Amino acid sequence: MSTPRLSVSTWSLHRQLGRPGFTGPAHDMQIPIETHNKGPISLLELPARIADFGIHTLELCHFHLPSVEKVYLAELRAALTDADVELFSLLIDDGDITHSSEAERDIAWIEKYIDIAGELGAKCARVIGGKAQPSEATVAQSRHVLAQLVKRADTAGIRLMSENWFSIFSTPENVNTILGGLDGNVGLCLDFGNWRGDTKYADLAAIAPLAESCHTKAHFAAPREMDKEDYVQCLELTQEAGFAGPHTLIYDGPGGDEWEGLAIEREVVNPYLQ
Secondary structure, eight states, rough: OOEEEEEEEEEGTTTTTTTTOOOOOTTOOOOGGSSOSSSSSOOOHHHHHHHHHTOEEEEEGGGOSSSSOOOHHHHHHHHHTTTTTTTEEEEEEOTTTTTTTTTHHHHHHHHHHHHHHHHTSSSSEEOOOOOOOHHHHHHHHHHHHHHHHHHHHHHHEEEEEEOOOOTTTTSHHHHHHHHHHHHOOEEEEETTOOOSSSTHHHHHHHHHGGEEEEEEOOOOETTEEEOOHHHHHHHHHHHHOOSEEEEEEEEEOOOSSSSHHHHHHHHHHHHGGG
């Protein structure tokens, strides 16, 4: 039986990794290698560092990979194994499967990263459900393409997931309609920080029962100044929904010490791991 556990995203350590450049489908698989390995830690060193920090589950942003060559992917997989760190998900952070003219290009690019997730030994890959304006047609397109990507994920030996992020997945109604129409074949990553407004908690609660992972993000007004009330309210609704996946700490707040921000978040999250 799964139980909640601590995880961390490489996005939370973007500064530690030297702020590598972002890439998307327009770049195909060309990586700006000159922007990588500029920080205190390389990606190959990161698994051991997070293990020393007491976390043994990782989510990896696609653009943090300095190479997609098979030799490098094997090295990274070995580094994860050596540190006893589970690669839960490859976060494919670009691509629009609902784009009016570039959807085919973007889908092909996403499929390449799904294959990479499999080579890395990830449990799953998270894709964006669509950036087009929501309509009956674009919601249907999102569901259709996600069903197509499930087949690629199955071949790669991983589970496909999406997230309450960007326009198509911006309402609980759309999230439930699309994922409900996919017969449980696409999982949900629930992100605390993507939805705002007066209905935030009710909206998150409406999709929390579907969540298989959680981007457990707190808002910081300044270094060490966390909105704890908001954070706890979000954690409470995941607990009420019976959430049993990784709580992936997300820190992109102010200040230069990402480890400190993660430690502050961890202290609040720890009671919810029981």
